[in-house]
Every structure is written in C-alpha cells, then in structure tokens.
Amino acid sequence: MEMIHIIFLIFFGGAIITYFAGKVSKVLQDILFLISVLVPAYLFFAYVSMGKDVSLTLGGISLIWGVNHFSWFFSLIVLGLGSMAAIYSLGFMKGKERKGYFYFNFILSIMSMMGILLSQDLISFFIFWEIMTWTSYLITIYSGNDIQRIGIKYFVFSAIGAYAMLMAIVMVHHLSGTFLIGDMIKIYPHMSLSMQIWIPILFLMAFGVKAAMMPLHVWAPDAYSNAPMAYTSVFSGALSKMGIYGMVIILVTMTNQIPQGTWFREILAWLGGITAALGTLWAIRQDDAKKLLAYSSVAQLGYIITGIAIGTELAMLAGLFLAVMHALFKGTLFMVTGAVEKQTGTTNFNEVTGLIRKMPWTFLAALLSIIALAGIPPLGGFVGKWMLYESLITSNHYLLVILVFFSSTAAFLYCYKFLFGFFLGQEEKEWSHVKEAPAVMVVPMVLMGLFMFVLGTFPGIVLKPINNGLVDLGFVDSFKHLWNSSIILNGWGNQVVLQPILYYIIAVFVFFAIFLSWKGFRTTRYVTTKDISSSGEVPAEDENLTFSVGFMQPFLRAVAPAMRRQIDKYYTGIAEGLESLFEFMRKVYTGNGQTYAIYVFIFVVVVLLFKNVLF
Amino acid sequence: MNILGAVVTFLLAFVVGMTYGGLNRKITARIQNRKGPPFYQNFIDAFKLASKKSAIHHGAMHHLGPAFLMVSSVVTLMIVPVLTHSQWFPNLNFQGDLIFLLYIMTFGPLGMALGAGQTGNPNSAIGVTRGLSQMVGFEIPWVMALVAIMIQYHTTSITGLMAAQAQSGTWLMFSSPFAFIAAILAMLGMFGYSPFDVVIAPAELASGPASENGGKYLFTMMSSGSVFAFVKLTLYVDLFLGGADNIIMLLIKTFALYMIPVLYSNTSVRYRTEQSIRWFWGWPTFFGLLAILQAVIF
Numbered sequence: 046m047e048m049i050h051i052i053f054l055i056f057f058g059g060a061i062i063t064y065f066a067g068k069v070s071k072v073l074q075d076i077l078f079l080i081s082v083l084v085p086a087y088l089f090f091a092y093v094s095m096g097k098d099v100s101l102t103l104g105g106i107s108l109i110w111g112v113n114h115f116s117w118f119f120s121l122i123v124l125g126l127g128s129m130a131a132i133y134s135l136g137f138m139k140g141k142e143r144k145g146y147f148y149f150n151f152i153l154s155i156m157s158m159m160g161i162l163l164s165q166d167l168i169s170f171f172i173f174w175e176i177m178t179w180t181s182y183l184i185t186i187y188s189g190n191d192i193q194r195i196g197i198k199y200f201v202f203s204a205i206g207a208y209a210m211l212m213a214i215v216m217v218h219h220l221s222g223t224f225l226i227g228d229m230i231k232i233y234p235h236m237s238l239s240m241q242i243w244i245p246i247l248f249l250m251a252f253g254v255k256a257a258m259m260p261l262h263v264w265a266p267d268a269y270s271n272a273p274m275a276y277t278s279v280f281s282g283a284l285s286k287m288g289i290y291g292m293v294i295i296l297v298t299m300t301n302q303i304p305q306g307t308w309f310r311e312i313l314a315w316l317g318g319i320t321a322a323l324g325t326l327w328a329i330r331q332d333d334a335k336k337l338l339a340y341s342s343v344a345q346l347g348y349i350i351t352g353i354a355i356g357t358e359l360a361m362l363a364g365l366f367l368a369v370m371h372a373l374f375k376g377t378l379f380m381v382t383g384a385v386e387k388q389t390g391t392t393n394f395n396e397v398t399g400l401i402r403k404m405p406w407t408f409l410a411a412l413l414s415i416i417a418l419a420g421i422p423p424l425g426g427f428v429g430k431w432m433l434y435e436s437l438i439t440s441n442h443y444l445l446v447i448l449v450f451f452s453s454t455a456a457f458l459y460c461y462k463f464l465f466g467f468f469l470g471q472e473e474k475e476w477s478h479v480k481e482a483p484a485v486m487v488v489p490m491v492l493m494g495l496f497m498f499v500l501g502t503f504p505g506i507v508l509k510p511i512n513n514g515l516v517d518l519g520f521v522d523s524f525k526h527l528w529n530s531s532i533i534l535n536g537w538g539n540q541v542v543l544q545p546i547l548y549y550i551i552a553v554f555v556f557f558a559i560f561l562s563w564k565g566f567r568t569t570r571y572v573t574t575k576d577i578s579s580s581g582e583v584p585a586e587d588e589n590l591t592f593s594v595g596f597m598q599p600f601l602r603a604v605a606p607a608m609r610r611q612i613d614k615y616y617t618g619i620a621e622g623l624e625s626l627f628e629f630m631r632k633v634y635t636g637n638g639q640t641y642a643i644y645v646f647i648f649v650v651v652v653l654l655f656k657n658v659l660f
Numbered sequence: 661m662n663i664l665g666a667v668v669t670f671l672l673a674f675v676v677g678m679t680y681g682g683l684n685r686k687i688t689a690r691i692q693n694r695k696g697p698p699f700y701q702n703f704i705d706a707f708k709l710a711s712k713k714s715a716i717h718h719g720a721m722h723h724l725g726p727a728f729l730m731v732s733s734v735v736t737l738m739i740v741p742v743l744t745h746s747q748w749f750p751n752l753n754f755q756g757d758l759i760f761l762l763y764i765m766t767f768g769p770l771g772m773a774l775g776a777g778q779t780g781n782p783n784s785a786i787g788v789t790r791g792l793s794q795m796v797g798f799e800i801p802w803v804m805a806l807v808a809i810m811i812q813y814h815t816t817s818i819t820g821l822m823a824a825q826a827q828s829g830t831w832l833m834f835s836s837p838f839a840f841i842a843a844i845l846a847m848l849g850m851f852g853y854s855p856f857d858v859v860i861a862p863a864e865l866a867s868g869p870a871s872e873n874g875g876k877y878l879f880t881m882m883s884s885g886s887v888f889a890f891v892k893l894t895l896y897v898d899l900f901l902g903g904a905d906n907i908i909m910l911l912i913k914t915f916a917l918y919m920i921p922v923l924y925s926n927t928s929v930r931y932r933t934e935q936s937i938r939w940f941w942g943w944p945t946f947f948g949l950l951a952i953l954q955a956v957i958f
Contacts, residue, residue, distance in 0.1 A: 597789055
C-alpha cells in the first residue's frame, strides 16, 4: 500500500471514528480529531516523495494521484493552516453542540483539498471538488441561521461551477479520449478555436466561484460569515486557494500555449483588479467583523488572481506569495474574530469596543496580521505587494497598477476599522468581565503572526518552494535573479534589501521606546478612557463617547457612485424571473391526476386528428 | 555601520524641518498682518515639551504610538538621498526603492492611529478616519506621477531616477511636466495644511489624533513631523529637481517647494473630507493620466 493511500485512509477513517467517538467521550473525540488532522499532515511531509504517481482502479477508470513541487507548495498552505485551525477548533468548539458533525466535515474538507492537489486525472479532481463543496456547504449551514438564503446561494453557485467543470471534462474526453490533466494540457493547442475558448471559460467558472472572483463572488460574504470561525479561517485561507490552484495549473499553463492566450490573461487580470477594488469598498462599509473580513477576502483574492493572470515570473511569485500570506493573515483574523465572538458573544463593531487591555494576546495577533494585510513593512504582506506592483509596472500594466494601488490604500480604512472596532476606543462597563481567550486558541494565532513577521524579512523561506513549483510548471528559475533569502528584485534590477531595513526599524523603535519610557512609564499612571480632554470638560461616567456608527462616512460619501450598483441585485432579479417562470410551470404540472388525464386525452386527440400530417 | 552618518542626517532633518515649521508660522502671521512668533519658536516649544514630565498614559499602544511614527520618519529619511555626492548621507539609499518608500511612509500614521485610538477620545478617532480617507485621495495622483516617471526611465529606484536626470541634463520637472504637476498637487494633501487640514481641523476636532498627548509624546510627534516634512521636500527635490549637490542648494530648492503648500494654505479654507477626496480625484488625477500617456507615447 502506498503512503498516499494510507493518508487518505487516515483522513477518511478518522472522520468517521471521530464522529462516533463523541458518543463515548468528548475528550476522546477531541484527541481523535487532532490525530486525524495532524498525523496525515506529518506523514505527508515526511514520507511522500515527489514525482511518483500511484494509481487506484475504480470501475474501470484508474485514478492517478501524485505530487509535484507545485502541488506540494499548496499542500503546505492546506495542511499548515489546517493543522493550526484544528488546534484552534478545540478551544472554539468547546461547549458547542454537534461537535461530531463539525469535526467530521472539517476533516473531510481537508482531505478533499489534499485530494484536489494530488489528483493527476480529471475524474478524481472532480470527485474531490464535489466533496469539498459538500463539506463546506454542510459547515456553512452548521449554525442553522438563514439556511434558505445563505446555504442555497452558496450551493447554487457551486453547482453552476461544478456542472461547468463537468461539461468541460466531458468535452476534453470527447476530443482527446483521456482524463489525464497532463494530456489535456498537451492536446490543448491542437483543438479547434471554439474549443480553445470554451474549455478555459467553463473551467474558469468552476474556479472563479471558489476563488470568489467578480461576478461570481456573491455567495462568499454570507457563507464566510455564517460558518463557524474556526472553519472560516480554512474556508477563506485554504479552500479559496483551490480556485487559484486550478486557475494556475489548468488555465495559465494551457492558454499560455496559444497566442490568443494573452487576451484571456488580460481579461482575467482586470477582473482580479476590479474584484479587489470593489471588494475593498464593500468591506469598508460593513459593520460586522465577519462580513468585513469576508469582503476583504474577496478583495485579496482579486490581487492573487491579478498576479497569476499577468503570468510573468515576478507576477507568479507575487500572486503565490500573496496566496500564502493571505492564508496566514486571513486565517489569523478569522480566528481573532472567533475568539472575540466566543468571549463576548458578538462580532458587531457597534456593540463591542475597547478589548485591548482584556485580550492583549489576541490584539497582538490581530495587529500583526493587519499590518501584513495592509502590506506595510517589515511584515510579509509587503513582499507580496511589492512584487505585485513591480511586476505590473515592468509588464506595462499602468492603469491596472493604479487600480490595485487604489484598493490596497483603501484597505487601510477597513484595517483600522477592524482594529479600532474591537480593541481600541472607549472601554465600556458592559465588557469589563471579558477575559483573554483560552491558550489553545491564542497560541495558533500568535504563532501564525510570528511566522508572518519572519517572512517579512526572510521571504526566501516561502519563495523557494514557490520557485520550485514554478520550475515544474515550465517557468525559468528565478533564484538570485528575482529573489534571494532576504532580497527581492524586479525585472529592471531594482531591489529592496530587507535585512538592514529591519535592523533600522528595530533600532529606531527601541531607541524612541526607551526615550518615551525613560523615567516615564513606571511613574506615570494609567487613566481610563473616560479621563480625557473632551473640549476641556471631564466627561461623566455614564456619558457615551463611543465612536463606531458611521465610522468611514466621509469616504463612503466620496465613493458613493461606485457603490450604487450591486451585482447581488441583478442575480436576485434573475432569480425572481426564474421563480415566476417556475410558477407558470406549476400551473402546467399541477400534481393533480385529473389534469394529467386531460393532458393524455388531449394528446391522443391531437395525434388522432393530425395523424396524416404528422406521420 | 555608518551610525554617525545616520545621526548627522537625522539632526540636519530635525533642524531644517523645525526651522521651516517656524518660518511657516511667521509667514502665515505676516500674511494675516500679525507680527508672529520668531522663526525659532518651534525649537523653544519642542524643548519645553521634551523637558516636561508626563503624569498619565492611556495604555501600551498610546505610549508607543509616537515611537511608531518616528520609525516611519527616520527610515524614510534613511532611504531618501539627501545630497547627490556626499560621503555623509548614503545610509540606506540603495536598499529600498520608491514602492518601498510609499509603504514605509504609511507605517507611521497607522501606528500613530492605533495610539490615538486607545485614548478613547472620539475626536482622535474621527481625525484618523479622515486622515486615512484623505490619504486614499492624494495617493492616486501621487502614484500616477511616480508610475509615469518610472516607466519613462525604466527604473523604480530614487538613485536611478537621479542618475537619469544627471545623464540627460534636464530636470524631470521639465521632461515630464504633467507628472510634476500631479505630484505637486498631491503634495498639498500630503502636508495636510489648509484646505486639506481635515485631520487636525483645529476648530472642529481640537487637533484630532494628537489631542490626548503632551510632554514627551507631543515632542516626539512634533519632531517626527518636522523630519517627515524635510524628507518629503527632499524626495521631491531628488525626483523632480535633479537633487542637490550641497546643503545651500538643497535649502533653496526645498524652501521654494515648501512655499507651495504654505502659500496655498493661506488663501483657502478647509474642505469637508469628501470634498477633499473628490478634489484629488479631479484635476490632479487628470494630470496623472496625462503624465502616464506622455510616458507611454514618448
């Protein structure tokens, strides 16, 4: 038996055993859950060797699984974030109902993502894709709120994507007689032009849904915010990357081979840019942390799509590096939101404020990930942003770089809104009882925060596997040419040397921190947020000075014209139109036996009357 | 490494920035037909603040906020070349480029914003949200100008652009005038003087983010602001006015540039935040587009 089969067996068996172990003991269930996520992760990185395919014959079709450098790199995201989120889940799900249901779907979800990455043929790719959709759907409706609207919206879009993919698979099989992904890429340049256009578009529909690309993103804000936060960190951090993985492996390598591919890429890059800009604007408008982060995920995935669609070496590095960073910081931020939700019971900025002194470690994790999200040095987000801009400029995308820059500057607004909404501002009596989240939740968040910090100075740690993966896909080795362990360069030879910059930042910060604290911090006393100079008056205890409603009002007023139209409304319009069509159909299919008898009778009469004409 | 050079650069920036701030006050006073404080008034204020002892603080982020601000000012100062040919000021000139500069410049305001947020003063937070909103406004023409000159000379580094100007013998101000105009209009927002003083809005927000600070906190913020003003002016001189060979030329060029926001501020009254943002997305962005067109076509 091969190691890959063993890994999938552990995942699958672990999921079932964990589900039933809840009947015996809660602690046993937790332990089994951890084992069935962490052990396969360890086995994968320790024992699975590159480039060796294993096959499994099912019903006459052999399913081929194997790992190359590129899928190995994505496994890093899935299993790394999955392990962290699994540890976090123990704390998050403590005392919640239906733990077995959650754990079962969580494990199967991780398994299906690994399955997608390891599949070498389209059949198993499609099967795992469906398992991924199902498990994520089941977790999305875990809370039971608004299943009609949220669950069905997610499922309808996923189903449209899946059928589009199925159609493309059938077309490929019809044209080439093979289900292998490698063969499909090889045969693609020899297809007719209409097939060359349709097959990528059909695949793009499937991947665009999962990667929350405009205009297929409308399910994402609801689904991300409705799933339990422990899963949403994986949902947004890793599951959405499956769309990116698919885009790279099938589209970029496929359409690269024909000259018309550049048009395809340009459109995709612009779609990514528009997704980023609009996602950012909508994120600024949200008053709920979950919704804000969900829209922000849509925006961040836009950058990644832009990066991989541009398709130069630097742009690919940028897109994939941002994918890793997005998994890290958005995973952490959803975990932070989950911690706040668990401790206070709400994630609405208008309700909860001033938690910084009650949840300092959670704040630290949130701060690190927000700095990374905003792309400010010395954290890792900067490296990705820098590479993206440089690749856009050096590949002559002048207007796109402005659009991307606009959305990433506007992102500061929601970054600040997130930090201020939860942690800063007035401390209110209502939340004075709040305690720091349990260690099992805090440790994964802080660990991921520290990893982002390290990546900000030594991006080579992640750029190396990315580079290996890109070399596997046929790109030029860019080591020393575009990156080094702590240097990043662009195509024109301009560079940013990260190490001395970090030393300068630390030196200046430490110097002025000491300057401020010298004979200072110890002797000064802390005063509450009510003890402030409010126009020269001391505000009374019960006076409300909390600022959270209409937080970014001036900015939203300035960009109001861009937000007047909402793609969601168009879809609702289509849905209403379809509903009235179905309403009409219902008049025909009444479900009444007598009506059907009349239909049969009329049919017979018509056939008899027009017998001579028809036959 | 060259610690002495870094310290000298910092001191130069501090002194020049403070003096310019004092001159601004003097010039404004003369325009309003007042006598005004002496030009060295800012030094007096600064040293008074530095010698004061703080009695209270509002928590760790508030305490460290000014240090974040200073990090951004100083690292920016280290990246921007102060003089073209000098042994004293190379610092980090070759370690970062313009895109890096754009991002490190936002590091400080965001750190400061966190400090201002922790004080719990609603005016501080309102000031911060206005400041961030306005930043989205003026960054667009500013980045357009930068992208235009980057693609014209195929380099993203400041030293590279300076070398290109030295080689061609003309200043970028003349070879890409639209980029210069867009950048200058963006500079008005960067300095935050009237009509773009939505952040501090003295009559409305009681100086906004700075309002809960005094003593050493305010001293650090004030000196950081002075250093930052000097860095911005020097950056503009480097990018558009061919850099400066010696300190006298640097002072003349930076002072001439500094007069643009100072004089403009004295003839206009404050915009509302959304008006300010829209203003930057009007003519300045149009000139930015022209700059990119010029760079692409010629």
